[in-house]
Amino acid sequence: MTDKIALTPKTHTTPPAKFSHGVKKGNILQVAGQVGFLPAEEGKPPTPAGPTLREQTLQTLANVQAVLEEGGATWDDAMMIRVYLTDTAHFAEFNETYDQYFAGLTEAPPARTTVYVGLPKRLLVEIDALAVLG
Amino acid sequence: MTDKIALTPKTHTTPPAKFSHGVKKGNILQVAGQVGFLPAEEGKPPTPAGPTLREQTLQTLANVQAVLEEGGATWDDAMMIRVYLTDTAHFAEFNETYDQYFAGLTEAPPARTTVYVGLPKRLLVEIDALAVLG
Amino acid sequence: MTDKIALTPKTHTTPPAKFSHGVKKGNILQVAGQVGFLPAEEGKPPTPAGPTLREQTLQTLANVQAVLEEGGATWDDAMMIRVYLTDTAHFAEFNETYDQYFAGLTEAPPARTTVYVGLPKRLLVEIDALAVLG
Numbered sequence: 001m002t003d004k005i006a007l008t009p010k011t012h013t014t015p016p017a018k019f020s021h022g023v024k025k026g027n028i029l030q031v032a033g034q035v036g037f038l039p040a041e042e043g044k045p046p047t048p049a050g051p052t053l054r055e056q057t058l059q060t061l062a063n064v065q066a067v068l069e070e071g072g073a074t075w076d077d078a079m080m081i082r083v084y085l086t087d088t089a090h091f092a093e094f095n096e097t098y099d100q101y102f103a104g105l106t107e108a109p110p111a112r113t114t115v116y117v118g119l120p121k122r123l124l125v126e127i128d129a130l131a132v133l134g
Numbered sequence: 135m136t137d138k139i140a141l142t143p144k145t146h147t148t149p150p151a152k153f154s155h156g157v158k159k160g161n162i163l164q165v166a167g168q169v170g171f172l173p174a175e176e177g178k179p180p181t182p183a184g185p186t187l188r189e190q191t192l193q194t195l196a197n198v199q200a201v202l203e204e205g206g207a208t209w210d211d212a213m214m215i216r217v218y219l220t221d222t223a224h225f226a227e228f229n230e231t232y233d234q235y236f237a238g239l240t241e242a243p244p245a246r247t248t249v250y251v252g253l254p255k256r257l258l259v260e261i262d263a264l265a266v267l268g
Numbered sequence: 269m270t271d272k273i274a275l276t277p278k279t280h281t282t283p284p285a286k287f288s289h290g291v292k293k294g295n296i297l298q299v300a301g302q303v304g305f306l307p308a309e310e311g312k313p314p315t316p317a318g319p320t321l322r323e324q325t326l327q328t329l330a331n332v333q334a335v336l337e338e339g340g341a342t343w344d345d346a347m348m349i350r351v352y353l354t355d356t357a358h359f360a361e362f363n364e365t366y367d368q369y370f371a372g373l374t375e376a377p378p379a380r381t382t383v384y385v386g387l388p389k390r391l392l393v394e395i396d397a398l399a400v401l402g
Contacts, residue, residue, distance in 0.1 A: 002268055004210070006242035017229035018236045019246035023213050025266045026161070027294070030214045033247030076272070079291050080298045080398075084249050088388050095285040102286045108274035112287035113301030113396045115352050116386030118250030120222050128247045130214075132293045134270050136402050138344070140376035151363040152370045153380035157347050159400045160295070164348045167381030218383050252384030254356050262381045264348075 002026040009066035011039035013046040022067035029071045029131040033084070034063040035123050053090055053124050057097045060127050068131060075102070077131040078110040084117050084126040094125065136160040143200035145173035147180040156201035163205045163265040167218070168197040169257050187224055187258050191231045194261050202265060209236070211265040212244040218251045218260040228259065270294040277334035279307035281314040290335035297339045297399040301352070302331040303391050321358055321392050325365045328395050336399060343370070345399040346378040352385045352394040362393065 007022030007029070015021060015032070022031045036056035037046040049059035064081075068074060085094060091114070102109060110129070119126055141156030141163070149155060149166070156165045170190035171180040183193035198215075202208060219228060225248070236243060244263070253260055275290030275297070283289060283300070290299045304324035305314040317327035332349075336342060353362060359382070370377060378397070387394055 002266075004213075004242050004266075015246075016225075017246070018233045018239065019215065019243050021245065023242050023245050025213060026268070028213060028266050030245045030264070032214075032245035033249070079272075079293060079296060080300075080396075081287065082247070084247075088386055091284070091388065099286045105286065108272050108291050109286050109288050111289065111291050111298045111300035111396070112283075112285070113350070113352075113394065115301070115394065118222055120225065126247065126249065128214075128245070130298070132270075132272075132296050134294065136400075138347075138376050138400075149380075150359070151380070152367045152373065152377050153349065154377050155379065157376050157379050159347060160402065162347060162400050164379045164398070166348075166379035167383070216381070218381075252356055254359065260381065260383065262348075262379070 007067050007070040009070050012063065013037050013040040022071055024071040027133045029068065029073050029133060031064050031067045031129040033126045033128045034060050035126050036060040048122055053093055054097045056124050057094060058101065060125050061101050064127055064129050073131045073133055075105060076107040077133050078129050079132050080130040081110045081112045082128045083112060083114040084119065085114060086116060086119050086124055088116050090124065141201050141204040143204050146197065146200065147171050147174040156205055158205040161267045163202065163207050163267060165198050165201045165263040167260045167262040168194050169260050170194040182256055187227055188231045190258050191228060192235065194259050195235050198261055198263050207265045207267050209239060210241040211267050212263050213266050214264040215244045215246045216262045217246060217248040218253065219248060220250060220253050220258055222250055224258065275335050275338040277338050280331065280334065281305050281308040290339055292339040295401045297341050297401060299332050299335045299397040301394045301396040302328050303394050304328040316390050321361050322365045324392050325362060326369065328393050329369050332395050332397050341399045341401050343373060344375040345401050346397050347400050348398040349378045349380045350396045351380060351382040352387065353382060354384060354387050354392055356384055358392065
């Protein structure tokens, strides 16, 4: 029996339902869909970084990274990154920010799927990740 | 060589193409996208529970659960739940139903990603899940 | 420590950002979202097969298959196929093509989720896959 543990970075806002920001079991680590919320502040509703796509993207990636690190993983362990954007016109700017963020990756970059969906108001991007440790 | 097996709950409607409702190989179990179809009835086309989002959501979750159980798993083994809704206005009601459904979870809740997409007519929600057994 | 390797079929177009067409680590293989681009030609921008949904779907599936094979896997190892279409009216034709493509599968067919999203201009379908080897 392998223990399954919830991964909850201290600065993350509370999820809006009964799910974990991340879970780890054995060598598998799954990060829930993260958005660009700034670190939680007592008594304040979750607030996205912004207003630019670039700022929101960087915060979203930082939020994913915090969950990976909470589970003892790094981006080098990430196998798959799922990107949800809201507008195909954002693709080029998103990729520019993404490439800058990952400029330092030394291992094989994770695979990625990018699709265009609806997201709650003010959110321009959502990202989740699957990692395999070890 | 680990055996890969298809998971096909007896009451499930036949998939509309050559895919399995679930597959298990080693300790990995993947549930296909489930919708709120009521148990199959001979000679009747697949019919979603309803008409409310709540009814359709509960049926969808029951359909995912049936696949997990067919593979000897429970929700406690679930690492990731992917939720596809059709309307951001459904988020609050969906979460309320979701939280009631999972009120009894004792392990770390699975991670989750929720996005808003198009679905075939009359379907308000689709859900799939990844589980790691053991 | 298990090695993580990038899977890059020779004929594939270069990804538009710092991600891999596929990665393999241990017995887990993840294929990035593939679209229906024809084999890359020096000095030509990526060009989708077409103009029909059928042609683009077959090319997309071939592109996924090339990544699986680059990692020493086959469709029989695939656990999950994620299908992104742009129009619910394409479902029947897509399934017909899908079923023909997979007519020869001998193992349990992979699970599948199909949703309707936005994709860049001229792309009608995107597909990714998770495989477990061994």
